[in-house]
Amino acid sequence: MEKIHxxxxxxxxxxxxxxxxxxRLIRDRVKKHREAGEEVFVFDIxxxxxxxxxxxxxxxxxxxxxxxxxxSYTAVTIGNNEGITLPYEGLNTLFQKRSFDILVANVYxxxxxxxxWAKPFSIYTTAAGTKVGAIGLTAYFAxxxxxxxxxxxxxxxxxxxxxxxxxxxxxxxILLSHLGIYEDERIAEEFPEIxxxxxxxxxxxxxxxxLVNGTLLAAAGxxxxxxxxxxxxxxxxxxxxxxxxxxxxxxxxxARSELNETEALFEMGRSLLEKKVAEVEPLxxxxxxxxxxxxxxxxxxxxxxxxxxxxxxxxxxxGPLEGAVSKFDLxxxxxxxxxxxxxxxxxxxxxxxxxMTREESLPHIEVKGLGFRGTVMGKFVYDRIQVLEREKxxxxxxxxxxxDAKYIVAIPDMFTFGRFFPQIVRSETKYYYMPExxxxxxxxxxxRI
Numbered sequence: 001m002e003k004i005h006x007x008x009x010x011x012x013x014x015x016x017x018x019x020x021x022x023x024r025l026i027r028d029r030v031k032k033h034r035e036a037g038e039e040v041f042v043f044d045i046x047x048x049x050x051x052x053x054x055x056x057x058x059x060x061x062x063x064x065x066x067x068x069x070x071x072s073y074t075a076v077t078i079g080n081n082e083g084i085t086l087p088y089e090g091l092n093t094l095f096q097k098r099s100f101d102i103l104v105a106n107v108y109x110x111x112x113x114x115x116x117w118a119k120p121f122s123i124y125t126t127a128a129g130t131k132v133g134a135i136g137l138t139a140y141f142a143x144x145x146x147x148x149x150x151x152x153x154x155x156x157x158x159x160x161x162x163x164x165x166x167x168x169x170x171x172x173x174i175l176l177s178h179l180g181i182y183e184d185e186r187i188a189e190e191f192p193e194i195x196x197x198x199x200x201x202x203x204x205x206x207x208x209x210x211l212v213n214g215t216l217l218a219a220a221g222x223x224x225x226x227x228x229x230x231x232x233x234x235x236x237x238x239x240x241x242x243x244x245x246x247x248x249x250x251x252x253x254x255a256r257s258e259l260n261e262t263e264a265l266f267e268m269g270r271s272l273l274e275k276k277v278a279e280v281e282p283l284x285x286x287x288x289x290x291x292x293x294x295x296x297x298x299x300x301x302x303x304x305x306x307x308x309x310x311x312x313x314x315x316x317x318x319g320p321l322e323g324a325v326s327k328f329d330l331x332x333x334x335x336x337x338x339x340x341x342x343x344x345x346x347x348x349x350x351x352x353x354x355x356m357t358r359e360e361s362l363p364h365i366e367v368k369g370l371g372f373r374g375t376v377m378g379k380f381v382y383d384r385i386q387v388l389e390r391e392k393x394x395x396x397x398x399x400x401x402x403x404d405a406k407y408i409v410a411i412p413d414m415f416t417f418g419r420f421f422p423q424i425v426r427s428e429t430k431y432y433y434m435p436e437x438x439x440x441x442x443x444x445x446x447x448r449i
Contacts, residue, residue, distance in 0.1 A: 001233055001234070001235055002126065002128045002233070002234040003038045003039070003231065004039045004040070004130070004132065004232040005033050005038060005039065005040040005229065006040070006042075006043065006229070006230040006231075007029065007030070007040070007042045007043070007228065008042070008043045008045060008198045008218065009043075009044050009220055009224065009227055010044065010045035010079075010178070010201075010219060010221075010228075011045070011046070011079065011201070011221070011222040011223070012044075012047065012048045012050075012064075012222075012224050013050035013052075013081065013222065013223055014048070014049060014051075014052065014053035014056045015050075015053075015223040016055065018223065018225065019224055019262070021224075021249050021252040021254055021258060022224050022249055023070070024252075024255075024258070025249070025252055026071060027071060030042065030072065039126040039130075041074040042071070042072065042073045043075055043134065043198055044073055044076040044077070045076075045077055045079070045177065045198050045199060045200035045219075046078050046138060046178035046200050046201070047079030047080065047082070047178065047200060048064050048067075048076070048079075049061040049064045049081050049082045049085070049094075050085075050337070051081075051085055051086075051335075052335035052336070052337070053265075053269060054268075054269025055265040055268055055269030055272075057269060057327075058268070058269040058270075059272065060094075061082065061086055061090065062093075062094060062096070063265070063268075063269075065095050065096075065098055068098070069097075069098050069099060069100065072100075073100045074101065074124070075102070075122060075134055075136070075176070076101075076102055076103070076136075077102070077136030077138060077176040077177075077178055078091075078102070078104050078107070079139065079178040079200060079201060080138070080201070081337065083141070083144075083145060084144040085337040086435070087148065087435035088148050088149040088435075090435075091148075095117050101119055101122045101134075102117055102119065102136075103119055103120070103135060103136030103176055104119075104136045104137070104138050105120035105121065105136060105137055105153075105159070106137055106138060106140075106152055106154070106155050106158040107138060107152060107153075108150065108151040108153065109149070109150060110146075110151055112151060120135060120158075120162050121135035121136070121165075121166050123169050128234070129237070130172065131169060131172070132170065132171070132174065133167075133169060133173045134173075134175075134176060135166055135173070135174075135175055136176040136177075136178075137158065137159065137175065137176070137178065138152075138155070138178045138179070139179055139201050140155055142154075143432070144434065147432055148434055155179055155183070156190075159187065159191060163191065167193055171234075171238070172195050172234070172239060173193060173194045173195050174194075174198065175187065175194050175196070175198065176198050177201075178199075178201045179199070180200075180201040180202035180204075181199060181202045181204040181217075184197045184199045184212075185212050185217070188212035188214075188217060189212065189213050191215075192213050192214055192215060194215050195232075195242065196216045196217075196218065197216070197217045197218070198218050198219070199218065199219040200220075204219045204221070205220070205221040205226065205246070206219045207245075208243070208245065209230070209243065209244025216230065216242045216243075216244060217244075218230050220246055221246075224249055225249055229245045229247065230242065230243070230245075231245075269328075273326060273327035273328035274326050274328055275327055276325065277325055277326060277327055277447070278325040278446035278447050279323065279324055280321055280325055283321045283322065284320050285314075285317045285318070285319055285320045285333065286314065287376055287378035287379065288314070288378065289379070291314065291320075293320065293442075294312070294313075294317045294378070295381055295383075296442070296446075297312065297316065297317060297334075297441070297442050298381045298382065299445070301340055301383070301410045301411075301412070301438070301441055302410045304410070304436075304441045304444065305340050305342045305408075305410035306408075307342050307408045307409055308384065308396060308408045308409065309382070309383060309384040309396050309397070309407065309410070310382070310384070311381065311382045311383070311385060311409070311411065312381055313363075313377045313378045313380055314363075314378030314380070315367065315375065315376050315377045316334060316338070316412060317334060317378075318335070318374055319332060321333060321446075327443075330439045330443055331439060333439075334437075334438055335373040335374075335439075336371050336372055336373045336374070336437065336439075337373075337437060338370075338372070338438050339412075339433055339437060340432075340433040340441055341410070341411050341412065341415070341416055341432050341433065342408050342409060342411070342430070343424050343429055343430045343431075344406055344407070344409075344429035345406070345407050345423070345424075346406055346407075347401040347402045347403040347404060347405050348403045349423050350394075350396075350409065351393070351394060351401050351403075352423065353421055353423055353424065354387075356420075358380070358387070362377055362380070363377055363379045364376060364377070367414075369418070370414040371413065384396060386398070411424070412438060413432055
C-alpha cells in the first residue's frame, strides 16, 4: 500500500492575513509525511494574485510567486487574476526565478505557441514508481486574453488534445482546474479517466470533497479560509481509495511573528508605491451624496474612451484625496481590477438603462465580485448626461435622447457582467480598454486638472 498526500490552495486573492498560517501548516505536514516515507505534493489552483493589495501591486505579482516558492509548492496553475489583470509582460515574467511547475494547458501567445514559462502537464514519479500526472486549465476568458496579446484555447478541447499523452504516461491523473464547480462537474462526467479535480474560481467549499462519476472533486473556498488535503491510497499502481478534507485556517494558532509578517508585506508594498504621481486640492468622496472624485473619475472615463457620455457608481471611490498623491493613495481609493469599457446603445436602450440607475434601492446594494473591491454600489454619477427628474427623461450633451440614434457610452467593465444591466451584458458592441484599470485613468486625469 502506498499513500499519496496532496495539499491544495485556491483563490487566495492576496489575502495575506491567512497566508503565514497556511504556509506553516503545509510545510509542517509535508515534513511529517516525508519523515514517514509518504509521498506529498502541493498545488495552487490560481488567483493567488490580486492587485488590490499593495504588495501584489508593488511587485506586479512577483511577490506572490516568491511566497509560493518559499512554501515549496510542487506546481500551480493560473486564474483569471493572473491571466487578465496583469499586462502581457506582467504575466510573461510573473514566474521568473521559480522552481515549481506552472501547469496551464490552454494558454498560448498570439502566434499559437506555448509560453516558455508554462507546461500543459507534468509527470511526477513516486518512490514506489507510481506516475502521477498533473494538468492545469484556466477559465475561458478568451476575449480578454486576446486584448492583452494572448490566445486562449477552449479548456474542454484542450483537455481532449492533452489527455491521450497524459493517460499513456500516468497511473493517476490530477486536474488543477481554475474553471469553476459547474465545469468541474461536467469534466468529471465527460472524462472519467481523471481521478481528482482540484478546483477554484467559483470559490466553492467542498468540506469532504464530492464524488462525481467516480472522480473526486476538492476545493478550498477563497481568501485562504481553508487549506485542502486529498489522500490517495495506491495498490499495484491503481487507486484503491481517495478522500478529501479541509483544514479551517481560523482554527490554526497564529504565531506572533506571523502577524508581523503580514504587516511587513503590506508595508513593503506601500513603500514600493510611494512615488508621487500628482498634487491636488482637496477632492471629496462619498457613496451617497454628490462629491468630487466620483464625478472626476466619470469625466475621465468618458474622455479616456472618447465616448458620447459616461456613468458609473460612486462606490468605486473609497476615500478622498488631498495634496501629494502617490500610487499607494490611488490604490487605496480605487483598488478594483476594473477596466474602462464602452458599449454602443440605441436611444431606447440607453434611456431604459439610465432609468434603472435611478432606482432608489440600487445605491445601497452590497456588491461582491465582478472585479469590485468596495462595499456598496453607491449613487450613480453621470458625465454629459442630464437627468430630468420630473419628466423621467435624460439629455445627452444637452439634447433629448433620440430613440433611433446610437450612443457610445463609457462604463466600468463590471457593468458588463452580473445582473444589474442585462441589456449591457447581452450587447455585442462592448469594447474593453486593457490593461489599464480605473485608477490608471484617474491618475491620467489628475495630471490634467
